[in-house]
Amino acid sequence: MSTRGRNALKELEQNFSVLDSLYTLLIFVLFITFMPCIVFLYFVVATCRIAWLRFLEQRFPDLEFIRTTSVRTCVDTIRNQGIITLLLQVKGECIIDQLKAQIKNEILDRVKDGRLVFPHLSMALTSRYGRYAWIPKSGQYFNLDNHIVLANPTFRGGPVTNSNIQEYISDIVSKYLPADIPPWQITVINCHDGFYLLIRLHHLYPSEDNLGLGDLLMLKPATDMEENYEDRSTMTFNPDSTQHLLAGTFKTPQAIPEVYEHVCETLANSWNEIVSLYDPLENVLVNKKPPTLKSFFMLFLIINVSVMKELSRSNKSDIFRVFKIEADRRGFTFGFLCRSIKTTLSPTIIIHSIISWTWWFFIKFLLHIPVTIMHCIRDTPLYIYWLVLLLRIFHEICYLGKIIYTAPRVLLEEICFPENPGNSHHLQTVSLCGRKVVCWSNPIPLHIIKKIRDVTNSASCEIILSATAKALQAYFTKVHMPIPESVITIARFIPQEGLLKQSSSSSFHSGGGLLCLPLPTNSPINDPVKCLQGLQCSLYQARSHQAALYLASVYQLDYGLLPKVLPTVCARLLLNMLSRRYAVTLTQVDNSSSFAEQQTRRLLWGQEVENIMYWRPPQANISMSLTLMSYGDSVRLGVMTDAQLSNHHNGIANDFCNYINELAVAVGISELQERDH
Incomplete structure (x- = not known):
């Protein structure tokens, strides 16, 4: 390129940079200008909801209404409820009477200060004029046998085995929970050398009753597991525990x-x-x-x-x-x-x-x-220390100020701007029926992931995310649909100890924050290394530009703010529109503690939990929910989709393992071991 051409290009870049800065300033000024209107709207909506709640309480005095309005309650419908689903694979024989006794004594009858800790577990859930409510009188008809169910040992004319367990569990998940009983159920499925516990419960239990999944799963607390080790010096620190998909999005001030x-x-x-x-x-x-x-x-x-x-x-x-x-x-x-x-x-x-x-x-x-x-x-060294500390404080204040300044633009672009035509795909337009089907991949040994990480100089989350992107690319090929440049996902990270916490465990949290992460699906099909590099670039850009969105989601100032400042009907319409754009959600569940990832959990009576799978319920127009579940010494991909996609959702889980294997071979590692489900 000639000198004149380079100068013209440089001048064009400078002009674009000036326009970009002016655009950011304009969005920030408009945000500050409309802030009083947002606050006023918040108080108006809150006042109207309080008045409406008072009317409902007087109109239906026998019901106990839910007082909060969340994103899930806004988009909940009879056909598409937010049902959290977990699956535990346990060694040994299940004594169902023991399980019922533990549930009754440890959860249903648990008392604190003379009151039941989880009273709503025995109450049916109903809805009146768009507002959820518990039915206290239904507690007298509560029957534990309706909620702890022993599954039929046969499926489609044959016994339930590891070869058809996924189809069997998917068939159970696809059926709605009974509407006339409390919306939770534990299904016990006996298999060859153990049993499965399939837990399904309404999202209101963890959010409203502070019910920890570790309570309902009857798991021993993680602290008790750590204390059972005789020689704590043999515990190895997991250096990869912090390499999750949100790591580095926000630089915590020090x-x-x-x-x-x-x-x-x-x-x-x-x-x-x-x-x-x-x-x-x-x-x-x-x-x-x-x-x-x-x-x-x-x-x-x-x-x-x-x-x-x-x-x-x-x-x-x-x-x-x-x-x-x-x-x-x-x-x-x-x-x-x-x-x-x-x-x-x-x-x-x-x-x-x-x-x-x-x-x-x-x-x-x-x-x-x-x-x-x-x-x-x-004391000169002390003064130098304080001078350096003041400079660091100034740098951190500038960093936080930049995040606050750019936050309105980031939120506006990620939430409200139309989708890039190159990223439009079939999953955004599929007609949903509301019923859900599930599957999960074979376990991928973590030592294989670490070997690939060491060779490619990448993070573990980048490796499994790239395999997920390749699996989605293969999905579009199999359904004979155009392959988009990338699939925009709502990506979250949940610590394993936060997901499986107990209600009394205040030291752990369920995690927070999200990224709008594009999974690149236009990489060469036969080049997994290129896909990994494309994913690294996409993840780096998301982390670099979405610190404001991450912090907003942590403090419920993004999508969680919509139900608070908008009437429920308006919030539902806007959330349905947004979920059409972000039709795929991605959740990474990993161990963030400093102990070795080989640690597994046990039930209260000592039986070892071999595997755990978690599915975040897709609602509104979200058609697919993906979970990267790390447990023990392996990682799996869990897939929950609308039943309309049931013909091809198994292929995504299978291709995930195939592409991990292909990447291992491409970088010179060919010892990926096949494992049973």
Whole structure:
């Protein structure tokens, strides 16, 4: 290219950069301008919902209405409910009476402060005028046998074995839960050398009742599992545990929390010193000294802080009464004020103060200058440390400011802008029936994934994501549909310990945050390495540009904000439109703890859980839900699709394993072992 052409191209890039900056500024200004309208709309919608809820409670006094409105409750329909589905493969024989007894004693009859912890597990769920409600009277007809079911040992004229277990479980999942009983069910399926537990429950139980899946699955807490190891030194740290698909999306500030902790510690030490010097309740010698105005104001400050603590601790409302009690305990009276003024204005104190200031300024200060200089020289490394820390704080503030500044544009483009025509695909237009079918892949050993990772210098999540993208590419080929450039997915990460947590485990969380991740499906069919490179590029771009979307989703400011600022009908229409664009969801479940990934879980009575599979329910116009489930020493791909796609959903799970194998062979690893389901 000639010099003139390069200059023209450079000038064009500069003009485009200026226009791009102006566009970002315009979106930010419009967002700030409309912020009062959004807040006003939020309060109007909240007020209307409260009034509507009051009307429903008066109209139907026998029902207990759900007070919150979430994304799932907005898009829930009779044909397409949000039913969470989990599958456990357990070694040994299932004693169903023992299972029922454990469920009844540990969950249904669990009491805290004289009340049932999960009372809604025995109540049927209904809907009135678009609002979910529990039926308390249905609890008296509750029968545990309707919820813990022993499956038929035959399927389509033959016994249930590992060869047809997927079809059998998919057939069970495709059937709706009975509408006249509480919406949860555990199906026990006996197989050759063990049994399966298929758990299905409505999404309101975890969100409204804080029911942990670890409770319903009857799993031992993960902390108990760790304590059972005799030699903790043999536990190996999992260096790949943090390499999930959301890693690096948001750089967590480190300098700001460090300074915040230091400031809090300094203030706490200073306050303790003030209390020890001026509070009569802590220092009995205070009353033996003549009070001054300084001690008066210090004691006044101490009393006010004590009043605030007492009000927050006991929820008392009479602030003047509490202040009087605290003042009387410390002898803080009008006479104390008079004595403080008299002592401070006495000639002896004034002369003593003048002499002290003169001594400090003319003698002590001048003599202390050389010592101060020596101390500064000695503490130079400390000053350099604080200077570097301040620079880091400035850098982190700029980073957070950039995220806030670009957030309106990112959210607008990812949520509201029309889809790129090159990314349109068949899954966005398929007519859905609401029933779901499931399948899962053979286990892929994690040591194979690690070997591929070491050879290709990539993360484990990138390897399994690239295989998922290739499986989707093969799907479009098999259904004779045009292959899009990429399939835009809503990608989430859930820690395994968060997914399987118990209601009492406050240390774990179910995870949060999402990415709008394009899975590239236009790579060469016979080149898995190219697909891996394309996925790495796509994942890097998503992480680099969607920090605002990630943080917004963590704090429920993205899609979760829609039901709060819009009427339910409007929110449902908008969510249906968005789910048509993002017709595929992707969830990665991995172990984020520091213990070895070979650790498996056990039921409360000791039976080992060989495998676990989780499916996030696709709702609205979402036609496919994919789960990358890591458990023990392997990873699987779980597929849940609408029944309209049931002829080809098994192929996606099978092709996932095939493309992992092809990638291993392409990079010189050919020891992928086939395993049974």
